[in-house]
Amino acid sequence: MKTQIIIGLVIALLLTQLPIVGKYFAILNTMIHESGHSLMALLTGGEVRQISLFPNTSGVTLTGHSSWFSQFITSMAGYVSSSLFAFFFFYLIVKGQYKWMIYILLAFLVVNLLFWVRNGYGLFWIVTFGAAFIYLLRSGHQGVIQYVLVFIACLILVESVTSAFEIMWISFIAPGQAGDAANLARATRFLPAPLWGAGFFAQALYFAWLALKRVFA
Numbered sequence: 001m002k003t004q005i006i007i008g009l010v011i012a013l014l015l016t017q018l019p020i021v022g023k024y025f026a027i028l029n030t031m032i033h034e035s036g037h038s039l040m041a042l043l044t045g046g047e048v049r050q051i052s053l054f055p056n057t058s059g060v061t062l063t064g065h066s067s068w069f070s071q072f073i074t075s076m077a078g079y080v081s082s083s084l085f086a087f088f089f090f091y092l093i094v095k096g097q098y099k100w101m102i103y104i105l106l107a108f109l110v111v112n113l114l115f116w117v118r119n120g121y122g123l124f125w126i127v128t129f130g131a132a133f134i135y136l137l138r139s140g141h142q143g144v145i146q147y148v149l150v151f152i153a154c155l156i157l158v159e160s161v162t163s164a165f166e167i168m169w170i171s172f173i174a175p176g177q178a179g180d181a182a183n184l185a186r187a188t189r190f191l192p193a194p195l196w197g198a199g200f201f202a203q204a205l206y207f208a209w210l211a212l213k214r215v216f217a
Contacts, residue, residue, distance in 0.1 A: 002216060008147075009157070016162070026155070029082055035081065038051060041074045045066050046066060050062045051116040052119040053125055080203060089152070105133065106130070109129070157211055164201040167197050168200060176193070181197040
């Protein structure tokens, strides 16, 4: 198990640096990130209008809110959701609960396809990624399925950390373009974007450490 995870982390880190194929796989984390925004908007009384997923791994979630708190907590949810998702998947791996990983991934894909994602590339990604995933499950090769699920968990973990680092870096060099960090800075006014960017990166590192600790402790 430890060897599988080490290999999975290395492959995920190298793969996501590739220009086209790497970005295709990295969009899985983008979907989770944007879904986190959407779920939190709904939980706090807001609405989800649309999610867009783009080939460069960026994403946009259009939401409506009835209160400042709903907008604030929704803006925080993206990076935190990715980190929690990575941690939870590693928890399921340690427990050997691979079926739950399958159910959760399929649920996210179906909900995004039916209700949220509406742009062309986003729909293309969900359909192709979902079709490949279902084909793998129908193949019945349990060993291969296990390796793929470990890789997916590693991919989400790597992307949760690297994407949080990127937003932190942008928040220092171009605060107004720092996505969620910029939105939170505008919402709070007294807390600048670099502080939010650093906070996103710190929590990503913390949950990554917790996830790996469960495996290597």
